[in-house]
Amino acid sequence: MDNYCLKLNKISKSFGVKVLDDIDFALRKGEIHALVGGNGAGKSTLMKIMTGVYSKDSGTIEVNGHEVDIHNVENAQNHGIAMIFQELSLIQTMTISENIFLGREIMKNGFRNTKKMNEETSFILNKMGLDLNPEITVEHLSVGNQQMVEIAKALSKNAKILVLDEPTASLTDNETQKLFEIMHSLKTEGVSMIYISHRMNEIFKIADSVSVLRDGKLVFESIIQETSIEEIILHMLGSTSDVNLLNWQERSYSSDEVMLQVIDLSINDQITNINFDVKKGEILGLAGLMGSGRTEIVETIFGIRKKLNGTVLLNGENLEINCSADAVKAGIALIPEDRRRQGLVLIHTLKDNILLPNIKAYEHNGWINENQAVNATQAKIDEFNIIAKSMFYPINLLSGGNQQKAVIAKWMDINPKVLMLDEPTAGIDIGAKEEIINIVRNYADQGNSVIFISSELSELLAICDRILVLHDGVISENILRKEILKEEELQYAIQVS
């Protein structure tokens, strides 16, 4: 018998349709096991069954060789299984130690024993190599440190099996490094981890083994040394798709005419004197670490942020943009970084979301023409291949990739001349990623301009004609795609500058 701490045998689950089909999954003691698969492949459902959020239809779960029943989150915790959620579940206004002991406060004579809880929190944090004051309120921590606190919380409950769902999605490279160090040290202490991620490079850096889910089935499993990125992607996509997505494709449109020109733009103390331009039909990449000013620059052009000074010209004409409505009117669109909070109204239908920026176009003499609105929505759904039950269902039922396509669709309806995308492929599966990249390519080929922000350098290299590297609010490099031979060069430019 191998040294398994967790075994899932023949797990099935259906919500009307079969989401999980006879899944066998095993986790060794002290290993980091990567779990990959497209959106809707069943990863989250499988993890939610393990952690007691959903109940399985059939199959068995063994922890340390004993079959167990997991009906709710508490059961799972008692068996040492804990999940670190993508959306952090900490209470922002409470301190680190209050969060860690939430719901199981240490009491003394009927009062909370703050001192004891702070001590124990410090002990756990120190063990993880974190130098944080347990009495800081969580809202003052960086996202990276919040994630660490979340892990500390799980460890404080004696978790032996951690499920990490896209933990690095909102971390800087340094924070990611730190997280990996902590994961390594947890591993040596016998903690096992299931690591869900879309980032192949990270998987190869940190994981010991990998499993691929596709359409509710476990299609591939391997020790990490015995496989390759190409092989994993192949299994994720199935046999039909090709893996050429991230290869550079020659662009058909090129022009020397400047579409958008940014002159001496200053946003705050740090981001000052930004100068650049985007040509017609050009895809301009903005590379840089988080906090380098990428998001701030596009949000300022879009009118969400106020500029200190500087000018923005569109087709040579001065743009006076004081709010996002002005930008929209000028033909500038922004696909924001956080699709759930900024991009969509989650409780509203797919149709209402798609039509939102351009609803006035369907209003004649004060009446919205419902037929026209429905047809326009259907056209967008078809054009961008948005997979949904019906346009009249709330958009929060859609998968991340389809939600993101809806955000793009809603902006394409205004026919923008300048499209700015801020991390448009974060956290979505590779199939949807490919579709989005193709949408952007086609759109630029029609003579429109694109500003594309991404932390995934391979993606920037695949799609951009030119890349600006930002460093602490300063443009440090302006490189033509042709001049970059390898991803490492760009990585180096971003890190050092």
Next chain:
Amino acid sequence: MQSKLVNKKHAKPIPFDKLMVYIIFVIVFVFFSILLEPKGFLNITNLLNILRQTAVISIMAVGGTFVMASGQIDLTVGAVAAMSSVFSALVLQKNGSIILSVLAGICFGTFVGLINGLLVTKLRLPAFLATLGVMQLVRGSAMKITDTSAIPIDNDTFTYIFGAGSVGSIPILVFWTMLIYLIGAYIFYKSSFGRHVLATGGNRLSAEYSGIKTEKVLIISFIISGLLAGLGGVLYAGRLSAGRFSYGDGDEMSVIAAVVLGGTAMSGGTGAILGSLVGSLLMGIINNALILANLSSAEQMMIRGAIIVVSVAVSNLTQKIQKAA
């Protein structure tokens, strides 16, 4: 890749949150019809009376729907109605012009709505606190300028058009209600402004990122609410032939109850104009039935409260069951 599951038939989910008020209304109505049949609950005069008594709340609930669908709350409507009734009565007394008198009432309401909107957007006060303060300010002012006495109105044309009159046997207030609901439903369902209100209430950040001027949307929503509260005050003055500081006491709560019963979420982003009318009528028949049943006012108040709690609870439970299914 996945196969395409787009349903060309455009299936729509059943909006139980919006339908619940109609079901509850029918149940309550049938219940009282049987129970209070001997007391004359079903008499045409009684039913018309209910419509007349609920008219002002119903009209203010249109404004309430806009404000609450945009994620805000307006506690000033009762006080505004009181002050508007006083202004209308005063102008009528001093000047005699019906048009000026009505304008005075409506403009005052619009003005308060504007102030509320500015406090909430420009000064970023929470709507609950801003309108709580303005409510007391307005009602206090109404008390002060009238010295707590009523301003009588003896203009028959005014009282006929704005309250006491009827066309055939239908009270004129019913026509006012219908008119406001037609306009309200059109703006809410058929204009782009209605979509902007819902988007702002559903996710203000996302609306902002979609190029919607959310501050403007909120200010206009408060203005609609204020304007209709002003109209409500004019109608109080017409129905009761006087302007008085005490009119509309507690109306803000009735309006909120009617709007929430009608299927508008207090958190914003979803709303139903006609639901608010049914919600208002539902409370109207409950009030009426309790009086017919000869209950003391203390008992009436207790039962009214209990019915509101039960209705909203039933509505929430159905939604939960629906979601779990």
